[in-house]
Amino acid sequence: MPLFMDVHDSLPEGATATDVAGAHEADLRIQAQYGVTYHRYWVDEQSGKVFCLVEAPTAEDAATVHREAHGLVADHIHEVVEGR
Template sequence: MPLYMDIHNIIAGVSAEDVAKAHAADLQTEAGYEVRYLRYWVNEPLGKVFCLVEAPSAAAASTVHREAHGLVADEIFQVQEGV
């Protein structure tokens, strides 16, 4: 399954608590799309959120975000995990 990293730029700011809630919503939505949101990182001062996801496509990963909470990523890249 391809692996993707997405980037959210939240201009109004973001809290780790809000991101945790959004991630929980992703986890409740993902199964219907063969998607698995694995991890996320938050930079509160810069309003940045990064999500690591296994998905059949970038579009499938984006659809889960859209349906779960509406916070679609600004960018999404297919990545390979290194050692």
């Protein structure tokens, strides 16, 4: 299954890492419907960026989970290969 890193360039005004945690939980509740697995995420509150590591059949499937779970779709989605 392809692995993607999605990048959200800016958090909504006033959003915090706690808010991102809630959005991630919403992703987890519906991801199975699309064959998607959101593994981890990272938040840089200072720059307002969020990064999500996700396995999905396609980048669009990953975006669909975000769109339906909470509406915060990534600005960029990159297919990645894990290094060791």
